[in-house]
Amino acid sequence: MATITAGSQIGRSIPRLESRDKVTGRAEYTHHLKLPGMLYGKIFRSTMPHAKIRKVDTSAAAALPGVYRVVTIDDIRTVIPHPYYGPAFHDQPVLADGKVRFAGEPVAVVLASDPAVAEEALGLIEAEYEELPAVYDELEAASSPHLVHDELKPAATFPDLQHLKGRRGTNIALDYKMRRGNVDAAFASADHVFEHEFRTQQVMHVPMEPFVTVADVANGQATLHTASQGPSFVRIEIARLLGWPENRVRVKVPHLGGGFGGKLYIKLEALVTSLSLLVARPVKISLTMEEQFFMVTRHPCTFRIKSAVTKAGKITARKCEVWWNGGAYADIGPRVTQKAGFTSAGPYDIENVWIDSFAVYTNRPPCGALRGFGAPQTAWAYECHMDMMARELDLDPVAFRRMNMLRNGRPQAGGTVMEDADIEASMDLALERIGWNAPLERVSGNIRRGRGIAIGFKGITAPTTSVAIVNVYADGSCVLYISTVDMGQGSDTVMAQIVGEVLNLDPEKIKVIHPDTDVTPYDMGTLGSRSTYHMGTAVRLAAEDAKNKIEELARDLDMPPGSNLPVAELLRKKYGMQAGNIIGTGSFMPDYQKPDPETGQTRKATPFWGVGASSAEVEIDMETGEFKVTKLVNIADVGVPINPKLVEAQLSGAGIMQYGFTTIENMIFRDGQLTNGSLADYKIPSLLDMPKVFINEATRSNQKDGPFGAKGAGESTTIALSPAIGNAIADAIGVHIPDLPVTPEAVYRAIQSLKNAGGH
Amino acid sequence: MIGLDIHEPQSLEEAFALLGDDESTARPMGGGTALMLMMKARLFKPSALVSLAKADPRFHGIHLSSDGKAFTIGAMTTFAALEHHDAIAKHLPVITQTMVTLANPRVRNVATIGGNLAHADPHLDLPPVWLSLDSSIRTIGPAGERIVPLADFFAGYYETNLLPGELIMQVHVPVSPGWRRRYVKITTRSAHDWPAVGIALGLQMQAELCTDVRIVLSAATDRPLRLEAAESILRGQKLTPGRIADAAQATGDIHIESDSRGSADYKAHLLKVHLARALQDLSE
């Protein structure tokens, strides 16, 4: 495959192609779109976390002047007999169907030409409920008799979930297993056994652009304009819902104002399409920032981790029990459960591994993908666990990690041999940048200081496919058709650089066509750090195909080899005028082998490894627990950075986000009701909150089979950040805090409990 | 009725007429920042908003009296105007210091000091500072003007002693040379959050002696609260570490509320520690 070429476009930090459009307000967003005759929908939401719906009285709302129609599931059913959707399970009704499963669930929609009228009418709808006992905690729900769903309904598109079909009497949506070696024997003969439990909280993506979809269904054609990270998936799922062939569904996605995993698979699209089909007019729904908390969030997680360690510090066995709180609907949670379960023993070379990872339904807003696909929750546990063991064993945490680290050439717990994963180099760079060996003034007055290190990795969703088309016009200018969604990460720019590299063109002059499923070919989705590697390869192949065709044309025209005539001239020669085009196509699906369902073992689980290392230095006020992260370093192995500046923006962006999830963000519920569902009360970090010294860097490495040596960069720095901070705090105060977020009050309580226990 | 009307009356009479009687759901509007949050959360639904921007010139301006003893500040003065005012920075530096910790530049550019006071959310930063400065407000209503010491203004959680139809027109702030002042804002989430605990402090020192003192707590009780027990331990005394510790301990009886920024006992602890530290600092 490709080796690194000393190309002129690779490694160039060209500015994003769309920068000027964005800063001059010309960039296209779904929010701007208005179609003739369009109705606006506003959603009436459940106030109950779990209840049977006795009655929804829409009459007063429908009677309000200006209201076009009020819609419930009964209306939807007249046009879609089975109105359930979802990527992994078809468990989510387009609108609540007989029962509500979380407070905030859509129950009815008011349609009106004026969104203010629709909003006003919401206040006139009355719903009567019969409350049901609810479950909120993942551990409780796992064994509770109170069921969120009567029956599991896996989607046909996920063949590996078919054994769950029809399963009843449980809130456990999926149980993932990995088995390697003999864990029981290793624990029985261990010098030391350590067991800890960690928890993470529910948080939200907070994209600046809230969810928005416009659907126009008429004359047997459905056109969707939607803020989605996965237009191809939306087309497939809408076609299934409508029972139509895919070519009658068109999905268009302009720029996105952030996605972070939230806008994946299918979200508002199912509802808005159903509404448009029902009323035969274009319908638009734009969520408010507040409503986003009810769409999709990140899984809270409870992780019990147990390790057997020799006197010398070699880990001989590890048992992981991971419980994912998936909320009321599965969304992509079962996949998170598998993929994050798969790497939940950490980037360590351990003979005996036992992993159980459970997706659990609860009466909370649904949880899905959020920048890391579960890897950050698991790393919080396994990396704090590493430091806790090192402390008990009086081992240096760095040496302890080095002794057990998974290195290239060795099989990961699931059997896939590690390749091109710069774990140790990432750790070393993180140590160097924080000044690990520099003296630290540990105590001054009330202040204690500490440092922490953590590493982490993730597998990449597999197997997935990307397809690209390169079109060279008759004047030699070039267009790229892809369904990758540029949501601010800069994919348009990077893909243009790849085309430019192959065809020797200026990337800034290449036009990237935004996803339009009538025009741009299939892509599995802009998710899980996959685009640069998967779509990047497809784009490279498409550009190479175009290049071959240009050379072929030159040969057909009897040009002497190396004559290097521009394409425009070749086409002119062929057609006798400025006409025709050269079309190159590329399609890529990496090697993959399905894991054994009983043992999770496989030859090839992931196309590449996401690798991150973080280090932190903290200052703790021992009297109050208030703390400052004074230095934060994030290192990622991204292979060869195609655009170093964009890579740095990805690493720091992911770092800021995870910093919020570590120290600030928390969706707080009381009796199933979200109590802080607005940005006034759900705080995210601003630049003032970020550490003064904040370093984000990529290692020098090479993903041998990636496009020009590149791999994904979007999630790597979310993985190890939280435990680096957790470990730094523990280094300073002498005790670990097992739950996220780490707040000043939590630190204060930890210090107090240590004092009461007579420590320190 | 759908939506709401926004009025910009050109006189006070017009404003009063638009605001109507006690039953009216028309509301006066300063910067609208608190109103918008409450309307979005559907906490209340006004029929009309009445901007005070053009109702009367007395709602505007920052004036230092000719004897230099007091400021009169119009209720429509924005936080940003206060933040960047030279005479305020010179004579009331504690205000300037407080402004930069408050919300963010976007909010500071529009939120007004009158709206801030009338909102009476206990989690605000300026009210305790005004209170520690012995400020008072001038109100105006259909029945005339009143001067209300700020100490008598707040009635509880989101409640004031404004009479129906009455508006805050001005804030009077005495200039107190020789006092040392500070506002301690303690946040437990992001830097731009509302405080978990706010402490406004004033100390009048003569040589070693603390001749007078103001301590006002906010964000922990239903309204800004003068900590008189702590004050009386310090007044007329030398501020030795022991006495400061006693004053901090004297906050123990206050009934503090838990909220999403901290539990009651954690906030009580924060208050003790930060009060003692600030007193120590200011007394040096």
Ligand SMILES: Cc1cc2nc3c(=O)[nH]c(=O)nc-3n(C[C@H](O)[C@H](O)[C@H](O)COP(=O)(O)OP(=O)(O)OC[C@H]3O[C@@H](n4cnc5c(N)ncnc54)[C@H](O)[C@@H]3O)c2cc1C
């Ligand atoms: C995101 C955000 C963060 C914030 N952070 C902080 C913070 O950290 N610290 C802080 O102190 N503040 C903060 N604020 C500001 C604060 O919460 C209030 O929003 C602000 O002080 C209200 O001022 P306003 O002029 O916008 O009031 P408005 O919203 O206009 O009015 C508030 C109330 O006062 C009434 N009113 C307005 N003017 C008058 C008047 N002259 N006479 C009588 N009644 C009147 C209105 O009818 C309404 O009931 C923040 C605000 C936001 C939006």
